[in-house]
Amino acid sequence: MNNKIVFGSYVPVASPLHRLDPRMKLLMCIWYVILVFFANSWGTSLWLLAGLLLAMLMSHVSFRQYWQGLRPLAWVIVFTVAFQVLFSSGGRLYWHWGIMSITHDGLVNALIIFYRFMVIITASTVLTATTPTLRIADGLDCFMRPLKFLRVPVNQITLMLSIALRFIPTIMDEAGKITNAQRSRGMNFHQGTLVQRVRHLVPVLIPLFVNSFKRAEDLATAMEARGYDPDSPRTHFRQLHWRGCDTMTFVVMVLVTTILFLIRGGLL
């Protein structure tokens, strides 16, 4: 089986985390990201890291797979950290060359940023690895429902989102076909300067756009034929079920938060 995960793709295994309600997981992920910004010491940071490690273990997705998911972003992280190390000032000066210098505060800042980057990306990977994109969209739909009172067309937005998600593989497939068609006519996508390479993408993008518009039109006709009316209410086939384990996860989340603030307040 091909276990390689791209950043943000779903890993279909059975685990307690996979079975959780997407609303709970979404809430947990967002809340965790907020909490990360409250971590201000070794104690608090390690406490949150421990929480993340527990979630990763419970997801039954191997650490190797998480690492593969992180790897494409490694360069961004390295660059940001290096930038912090070399260009922030304050505290004791260790090394200095032109405008670059390594200082005590710079190192501390870099460490904090490295930590935040790693845990936030990993936490969102835990969410996307254990929840199919469509379920995430369902969860979002639920969170957005109160916006209906502000006349935000929530139903249309979520239908749009789920159709967009459903068409990603179809359009990727088509992009592949068009690329091959152009290559069969002698186009070489891997040669030339950066400008030339970008220019080579034009004959791929134009047919792709034209076809996508045609698809959209066909789809709109098909939807209308099946009785879709954006202004009328609709019932929902896919339902979310809040269960005991979701409530339990919520309690754990409250506990993690309480303990975090206790450590932060010096009470633990």
Added chain:
Amino acid sequence: MVDAVTLTNVQFQYPNADRMILDGVSLRFPQGEWTAIIGRNGSGKSTLARLIDGLLLPKQGQVTVCNLPVTEENMTRVHQQVGIVFQNPDNQFVGATVADDVAFGLENRQVPLAKMRSRIQQALAAVDMTDLASAEPTMLSGGQKQRVAIAGILALKPQVIILDEATSMLDPAGRQLVLDLLQRLRTQQQYTIISITHDPTEMAIADRVVVLDGGQVIRQGDTATVLADVDLLRHVGVGVPAGQALRQALVDRGITVPARYFTEEEMVRWICQQL
């Protein structure tokens, strides 16, 4: 016999087009019959299908579906009576999974969840796709997607099913499977089927054939009568069914063959008798 769909002197012109795509078309589609509509590309076949479902409204003339005039006010009820399977299997798949796609029409009609489940199950069972209920569209073949599209229509319990070149993008096996399915459905329940097609096998299954050319009906009648006219079929540029093609080839070589319609089996039988 009661007519499921009637068109009376229908004219239609696309905006910015210089000619009428349909010009004075009057047709009747009897209930429970399978009618094939054939003709060149641009002869107005697909426009006809869209007019029947109210996706387009005629410039002049009247369309009725199950005695209901197709007008803006009746649109919801018309969509309930008519289901269309379109040509491209990918561009009509709305849901993220098979069951979701079948549910789409039911959701639009505000069918409650409890009823939705059983109707989806029934519809998927009718097209033999129960096992793939939670499959995603990328995992399905073209033929399977078209079967899902048919299930989506069956779940809505319409009177009329229109196939707008629904089998043209499928491989021969997929096409045969879809056609077998529709034949089975027609015998089990009294659906009125209108199929727009270039495919000789699909025409041969129909009870009646309507030939469109230049926006007008140039011939209609029993399948056997219309398909016997090989010159007409060649004129409108559609495929000639195998039995008929063989008959014509024999006639061209100076062999006397009765001037009537032959299916493939009938042709085989006739040749065996001659030997």
